[in-house]
Structure formats: C-alpha cells, structure tokens
Amino acid sequence: MENKQTSLLNQMKPYIKGFQLPFVIAIIGAIISSIITVIGPNKLSEITDLITKGLMTGIDTDKVSEIAMLLAILYGIGALVNYTQAFTISTIVQHFSKRLRTAIAEKINKLPLRYFDSHSQGDTLSRVTNDVDTASQSLNQSLGTVLSSSILLVAALIMMFQTNVTLSFVTIVSVLFGFVFVGIIMGRAKGFFKSQQTNLANVNGYVEEMYSGHSVVASYHAGRIVKEEFQHLNQALYTSMWKSQFISGIMMPMMMFIGNFGYVMVVVTGAALTLKGNATMGTIVAFMVYVRIFSQPLSQIAQGLTVLQSASAAMGRVFEFLGEPEMEVDSHKAQQLRTIKGDVTFDHVSFGYSADKTIIHDFSATAKAGQKIAIVGPTGAGKTTIVNLLMKFYDIDQGRILIDGIDTKNMKRSEVHDAFSMVLQDTWLFEGTIKENLIYNQSNVSDEAVIEAAKAVGVHHFIMTLPKGYDTLLDDTVNLSVGQKQLLTIARALLKNAPLLILDEATSSVDTRTEELIQKAMDKLMEGRTSFVIAHRLSTIRNADLILVMKDGNIIEQGNHDALMAQNDFYANLYNSQFVEE
Structure with a gap:
C-alpha cells in the first residue's frame, strides 16, 4: 500500500509543481494557529487558579x-491565520484541479483511436468529469483540515506534558483505542471508495449507452431488460456508496464518544490528584479543554483521511487515464507534400487490432489521382478498417501506404488529416450556428462558399426555411432529421476542399430521392479529387473507376462495375441480391 501511495504522490508531482511556497505558508499558518489554540487552556488555568485563590x-x-x-x-x-491558511490550501487545490483538467484535455488529443474503441464513453466521461470533481472537492474539504489538525495534535501533546504528565497519559490512553478502530476501518475504506467510483462509471456508461439507443430499446420492447440491468448496476453502486458513506458517518460519533470518555477520565483522575496536592483546579480545567483539543484533531484527522480515501480513489482513476499510451510524437517530421496530386497506393498492407488476430491480409491496391475508388463487401470485411489505416488513426503492422509516392509513416498525422475530407455514417454536429458547423475549424471561408456547398448537397432550401437561416443556433429546440444532419456534414466536408475524399456510408441515412441529389452533387464535386467510397448500397458506386471487393480482410475481386458484373462472381451476386428486379 505504501508503494501505491508513493506512486500516487509521484504522479501528482508535475501538477503541484510551484506550490511549495504557498504550502509552506499554509503550514506556518497552521503552526501559529495551533500554538495560539494550545496556549488558551494554559491561560484559562491561570485565570481559574487566580479565582480559586482569590475566593x-x-x-x-x-x-x-x-x-x-x-x-x-x-x-x-488565530481566526485570521486560520482563514489565511484555509484560503491558501483552497487556492492550491483549485489550481491543482485546473492543471488536471488541462492535462486531461491535452491527453484526449494525444490518445489513439484504439483507446476510445476499447473503452465506453461513459467510463471516459466519468474519469474526466466525476473523478476530477470528486478529487477536487475531497481535497478541498479535507487537506487543510488534516494538515492543521495534525499540527494541533502535536502542539497539544507538548503543552499537556508540560502542564501535567499524569493527566497527559490519562488523556492519551483514554483516546488511544480510537486509533485502533480508525486504523482497522481505514484499512478497509479505500476499497469501498474505489468500488464506488468504478460502479459510478459503470452506471454512467450504461445510461449513456441506453439513452443514445433509446429508439432501438423502445422498438424492441427491451425496457424490462434494460431496467433490470440498470437495477443491477444501481444496486452495486448503492451497496458500494452505502459502505463508503457508512465509513464516513461512523467516524464522528466514534470520536465524540472517545472525547466524552476522555472528559470523564480526566475529571476523575484530576480530582484524585487535587486531593493529594499534585494538581490544582486550574490544571483540571485546562485538561478538560485539552481533551477536546486532543480528541477533536483525532476526529477531524479520521474524518479527513476518510474523505482523502475518496480523493485517492478518484485520482487513481484520473492518473490511470493520464497514463494511457499516447500516439507517437511526430512533431519532428517535416512536411512531405506541399501540393497533393492524389495518387494513393496500398502496398502489401497487413493489420490487426490485436497482435493475435490479423484483420487485413496483404492488402494491395492503387488509386490514381482523381479516381473514384469504391470499397464494398459484407459486414466485417474490413472496409472501415482500411479507412482508419488510410487516415493514420491506426498504425499498420506490415507494408506501406503511399500518398503521391510518400510513405504515410514519414508524414505527420496532421498532414495526412489535412489531405482528406471525411464524412462518416454517424453524424456529428455541435451546439453552434449552422454556419459555424459548416466551416468547422477552417479559416477564410466566405459566406458565398458556404451557400454554394449547401446548395450542392441540396440543403440550402431547408436552411433558409429556418428563422435565422445560416445563423440558426443548433440546440435542443431545433429538430433535424438524420438525413438533414448528414447533408450538413457532407457540406462541411465539401467546404474543406481537400484533394482526397472519404465517404463512409455517407448516404446510408437519407431517402432515395435525397440520395440521388447527393450522388449528383458528389459526382460533380469529386471531379479532380481522389475519392474513397464505402457503401452497402451498390447503386451509389456503379460509376466508380475502381471497385475493390473485400471479404475477410482480403481483396477477392477488383475492377469497374461492368467488368465485375461480367465475371458473374461475388460482386455480381451481391449486386443482384440488391437489385433483383433489374
């Protein structure tokens, strides 16, 4: 456990750098406040003795x-110093949390697509939101308390032994068994808090998944199954939260009992010492306060350490995310192509998502500049994987992918991405105006160009029917059909005006009439661009210059539509199954 804690502290070091001086100031403040606090009972003892003698x-x-x-x-x-110390600690924690969030934002852009494909969105969101918030709130609530209480505990011990050794031992022994209980409970607490964060991530992931697929759940009448699974996850979260909160709740009553027991022991022992002349009334009064001063820090430390366990569990998940392997740094690579002609070559490419399973087997193909290349095949054939490799979302295991004769391994990812416009089957629009969505992350795009692109895909008329046209804000109040969203993303890709174009099932979500309009616009706009089209609807790729037919990661046929139909093999059977009436 010590090694694990040390590891966590080492992981925190980059994010607390520069806070040494403020933290030292906070420690000094805690020391001054503790000295003032423990001096109080001593002065009360003097007052009590003066009054007793003066009677x-x-x-x-x-x-x-x-x-x-x-x-x-x-x-x-003391009150002023306490405020300064608390403010300093709070400032340190907030800056630490800000650095964590910044690191997470930067980390997301450095993670390979492999990470997001292998982790649920809910789990990732829980790490970057709930866990950071939990760590921030827990540290803010408990770090200053644990620090000041620890120093106060030491100061109280010094003053107690200076005042009366016998009563000091009585006070310590009366609360000593509290340490035993705290130690036993804290040993079990961390597992509960870690389980709580994990179960919370599971619930978030499941809710996000079911919400995004709500229409499918409803159409299959799967509400009962979904509810049962949610109840199972919710029960697991309830159980772990109940255990962790029980640990948190039991600390304070336990320490209050110990403190009250200490009062009784001090009064009884102090009375006996006074009768023997070994103590005064002032000493008893002082130790009645010292019991509170001594037991209160113990209670606060126990409570604070419990909360810190929650922070430790949350930070462990955050640092686990920050420790994920990143994409290779390619900033040292020089730009390879000033202008891109558009020749693309796959040279004996092999790839697998895991080392023990190859998905793409010795894939070779050549696309000449300006050609339309269609990739077809049954589900799971490896069509989308080819696109992922072409975009450098994944690194190939063997072979080469060349753009204008340059190996993409020698190119920056940003250079490869800039060379492509891409439209996926799953649409993505952010909360902003339609115009902002269309010119996403591009500069020097004129209003005329935006309108021209919208007209090209047939969405201009719809946009103009909206209250503010291209300045309409896309939020929950604006209902767009799946087809309309897809048209907007296609227009966005056209505005990018990249020399290479990828369409991954881009027309799968639109009706037949809209598909025909888009197809005509695409044919016109793909002139002079090398285009890769993945399609299940084979009607959209009949005019392709080259059709690659894939099955189980291999190219089993290639040629244009007429040539493949003449072969009367796999492609012809696939095509005829869709157009049997023809």
Missing part, C-alpha cells in the same frame, strides 16, 4: 482582565 483573600480582577484580554487578542489572531 479567600480577594480576586485580582485586573490580572484576570489582563489575561482575558490577551486571550481575546490571541483568538482573534
């Missing part, structure tokens, strides 16, 4: 007032 001869009110005034000033200074 027979007269109370020295001036001396009592002087000590009382000193106490008031000290407590005022």
Whole structure:
C-alpha cells in the first residue's frame, strides 16, 4: 500500500509543481494557529487558579482582565491565520484541479483511436468529469483540515506534558483505542471508495449507452431488460456508496464518544490528584479543554483521511487515464507534400487490432489521382478498417501506404488529416450556428462558399426555411432529421476542399430521392479529387473507376462495375441480391 501511495504522490508531482511556497505558508499558518489554540487552556488555568485563590483573600480582577484580554487578542489572531491558511490550501487545490483538467484535455488529443474503441464513453466521461470533481472537492474539504489538525495534535501533546504528565497519559490512553478502530476501518475504506467510483462509471456508461439507443430499446420492447440491468448496476453502486458513506458517518460519533470518555477520565483522575496536592483546579480545567483539543484533531484527522480515501480513489482513476499510451510524437517530421496530386497506393498492407488476430491480409491496391475508388463487401470485411489505416488513426503492422509516392509513416498525422475530407455514417454536429458547423475549424471561408456547398448537397432550401437561416443556433429546440444532419456534414466536408475524399456510408441515412441529389452533387464535386467510397448500397458506386471487393480482410475481386458484373462472381451476386428486379 505504501508503494501505491508513493506512486500516487509521484504522479501528482508535475501538477503541484510551484506550490511549495504557498504550502509552506499554509503550514506556518497552521503552526501559529495551533500554538495560539494550545496556549488558551494554559491561560484559562491561570485565570481559574487566580479565582480559586482569590475566593479567600480577594480576586485580582485586573490580572484576570489582563489575561482575558490577551486571550481575546490571541483568538482573534488565530481566526485570521486560520482563514489565511484555509484560503491558501483552497487556492492550491483549485489550481491543482485546473492543471488536471488541462492535462486531461491535452491527453484526449494525444490518445489513439484504439483507446476510445476499447473503452465506453461513459467510463471516459466519468474519469474526466466525476473523478476530477470528486478529487477536487475531497481535497478541498479535507487537506487543510488534516494538515492543521495534525499540527494541533502535536502542539497539544507538548503543552499537556508540560502542564501535567499524569493527566497527559490519562488523556492519551483514554483516546488511544480510537486509533485502533480508525486504523482497522481505514484499512478497509479505500476499497469501498474505489468500488464506488468504478460502479459510478459503470452506471454512467450504461445510461449513456441506453439513452443514445433509446429508439432501438423502445422498438424492441427491451425496457424490462434494460431496467433490470440498470437495477443491477444501481444496486452495486448503492451497496458500494452505502459502505463508503457508512465509513464516513461512523467516524464522528466514534470520536465524540472517545472525547466524552476522555472528559470523564480526566475529571476523575484530576480530582484524585487535587486531593493529594499534585494538581490544582486550574490544571483540571485546562485538561478538560485539552481533551477536546486532543480528541477533536483525532476526529477531524479520521474524518479527513476518510474523505482523502475518496480523493485517492478518484485520482487513481484520473492518473490511470493520464497514463494511457499516447500516439507517437511526430512533431519532428517535416512536411512531405506541399501540393497533393492524389495518387494513393496500398502496398502489401497487413493489420490487426490485436497482435493475435490479423484483420487485413496483404492488402494491395492503387488509386490514381482523381479516381473514384469504391470499397464494398459484407459486414466485417474490413472496409472501415482500411479507412482508419488510410487516415493514420491506426498504425499498420506490415507494408506501406503511399500518398503521391510518400510513405504515410514519414508524414505527420496532421498532414495526412489535412489531405482528406471525411464524412462518416454517424453524424456529428455541435451546439453552434449552422454556419459555424459548416466551416468547422477552417479559416477564410466566405459566406458565398458556404451557400454554394449547401446548395450542392441540396440543403440550402431547408436552411433558409429556418428563422435565422445560416445563423440558426443548433440546440435542443431545433429538430433535424438524420438525413438533414448528414447533408450538413457532407457540406462541411465539401467546404474543406481537400484533394482526397472519404465517404463512409455517407448516404446510408437519407431517402432515395435525397440520395440521388447527393450522388449528383458528389459526382460533380469529386471531379479532380481522389475519392474513397464505402457503401452497402451498390447503386451509389456503379460509376466508380475502381471497385475493390473485400471479404475477410482480403481483396477477392477488383475492377469497374461492368467488368465485375461480367465475371458473374461475388460482386455480381451481391449486386443482384440488391437489385433483383433489374
């Protein structure tokens, strides 16, 4: 466990760099506040003894007032120092949390597509939102408390032994068994908090998944199954949260009992010592306060450490995310192509998502500049994988992919991405105006170009029917059909005006009439561009210059539509199954 904690501290170091001085200031503040706190009972002892002695001869009110005034000033200074220390700790924690969020934002852009394909969206979102918030809130609530309480505990011990050794041991022994309980409970607590964060991520992931597929769930009447699975996950979350919160809740009552038990022991022992002349009434009064000062930090430390367990579990998940393998740094690579003609070659490419399973087997194909290349085949044939490799979303295992004779391994990812416009089957629009969505991350795009692209895909008329046209804000109040969203993403790709174009089932979500309009616009706009089209609807690729027929990661046929139909083999059977009436 120590190694694990040390590892966590080492992981935190880059994010707490520069906070040494503020933290030292906070420690100094805690020391000053603790000294003032433990001086108080000593002064109360003096006042009590003055009053006790003065009962027979007269109370020295001036001396009592002087000590009382000193106490008031000290407590005022202590309150100010306490505020400064708490403010400093809070500032450090917030800056630490800000650095974590910044690191996460940067990390997301460095992670390979492999990570997102192998982790649920809910789990990733939980790590970058819930876990960071939990860590921030837990540290903010407990770090300063644990720090000041630990120093106060030491200061109280010093003052107690200086005042009376016997009563000091009585106070310590009366609360010592509290340490045993705290140690046992804390040993079990971390597992509960870690389980709580994991189960929370599972619930988030399941809810996100079911919400995004709500229409499918409803159409299959799967509500009962979904509800049962959610209840199972929710019960697991409830159980782990109940255990962790039980640990948190039991600390305070336990420490209050220990403190009250300490009061009783101090009073009984102090009375016996006073009768023997080994203590005064002032000493007993002082130790009644010291019991509170001594037991309260223990209670706060126990409670704070419990909360810190939650922070530790959350930060463990965050640092696990930040420790994921990143894409290769390619900033040192020089730009290979100033202008791109559009020749693309797959040279004996092999690839597998895992080392023990090859998906693409010795794939070779050549696309000449300006050609339309169609990739067809049954589901799972490897069509989308080819696109992922072409875009450098994944690194190939063997072979080469060349753009204008340049191996993409020697090109920056950004250079490869800039060379392509891409339209996927799954549409993505962000909350912003239609115009902002169309010119996403591009500069120097004129309004005329935006309108021309919208007209080319047949969505201009629809946009103009909206209240603010191209300045209409896309949010929950604007209902777009799947086809309309796809048309907007196609227009976005056309605006990019890249020399290479990828269409991955780009027309699968539109009706036949809209598909024909898009196809005509695409044919016109793909002139002079090398285009890769993945399609299940073979009607959309009949005019392709080259059709690659894939099955189980291999090219089993290639040629144009007429040549493949003449072969009367796999492609012809696939085509005829879709157009049997023809």
